[in-house]
Amino acid sequence: MNKPIELKETYYRKDAKGALVAVDMICPADLLEDEMVHKIMSFAKDLSAQISHFKNDPFTDLSDVDHLDDETVRKILTLGTELSSKIAHFNCHTIGDLSDFDAMLAQKHSAWWRGKKGNCTYTSFDGLQRIKVQVQESFDFGPQLQIAKSLLDECLNEWSADARPEIRAIITRAFNTDKEGKVNRGEIFMLLRLDIDDPRWNEAMRAIREAIRVTTSKEYVRFYERDTLEHPWRPVIIDVAKT
Template sequence: MAVIVNGKWQDKEGNFKHPDMVRVDKQIEDELVEGLVESALVLHKQMKDFKIKAFAECYAFVDLLRKEYEMERITSTVGAVTLKSFNGIKEVQIQVAKLITFDQKLTLAKEKIDEYLTHKTENLDSEIQTLITRAFDVKNGKVDAKQIIGLKSYNITHPKWKEAMSMIDEATEIAGTKSYIRFKQRAGLKIDGGMETIVLDLAALPVEESEIQTVKKELVKEKQGDNQ
């Protein structure tokens, strides 16, 4: 519900209005948004709790294996883990990715690459030139580490290019690691089915328009029944 003080509704500017001054559609919209956001917060906590539990259970299993083989625990964390059901149809996978950052030498590397491009523009494939320059695009205040490191895959032997690649090596710093956990199962739960990732990202979760329309019709019927 909206913030209500002494029976009055607070608007976006912090002012309080008598409910008679708030349009019915705005009251309905407020109730809808409040309800959905509250549900989202509940789901958010459930997913966070599940993620913590999933990591803990996988790492506990690895500890169990260490104990079985009388191995001493060397580190406080476990690296990549892949666990499979007995028939191989289901899988839990933990991957550890390095968090890469760059120091000021990356700017110098960009300048050196610009020097190279200035000399080679006429003979350089325009598509490759675009890919090279886009690698340094800044998004959300950061460059894409994969694209920067990917520049080293080009088979370019020009001295300026090699010098730039050396600068990138010197500019690269490992800021830490980040662990990802994924859940997979084979299509149709068949042993020969392709392995598919179970989507837990709400934005990427595939939903058919027909499914939405079906639920919408049910909601409309419920609202109509309530109004009778």
């Protein structure tokens, strides 16, 4: 915890550069973020320690599961279920606290502050603890993709056979479907990065952008800390499978 330092009846805190800053000169939002990060990280570290203890306790060793008696299995299952419940409870409260903080800032500044796709990083005032929110999206393509394919075919038909062979190869790979009938997403996005001076090409790119549809969106929260500003970040893991 970045506790205030009292010097000549004035309280200071260390910032992310190691400098002392008078507490009454720190932005209230920064103080609130610092308090929130420290509170969440305290719970995260405690929960991570419980998970590590569960994984490393000889009692919960499942390497020889075939020879465990019924009572032992039931006890391990009970402990695992309780731990899983704690993780779910922690995740729910963490996302709630972060959302409340976001809403407070949004109301204050009349604008949403999270980055592209909802990704955001929250850092303690001293720069030693960090919470990262990352949103992972799954997507598919709508019928506009076929319109784009037709327009690109028109471009290829009018270009000479030896013109832009690398672009022809990308288009071919992009629309070649796999066993599940899906196009090559990586190559599709490669097309969007190309700068081609052709009205039909530009219309095809617009159709591709309109075809992109987000099907699912999942939010991940990750926790990091370091001992000093010179040390690398190390993760605080809240995952039974990864400890």
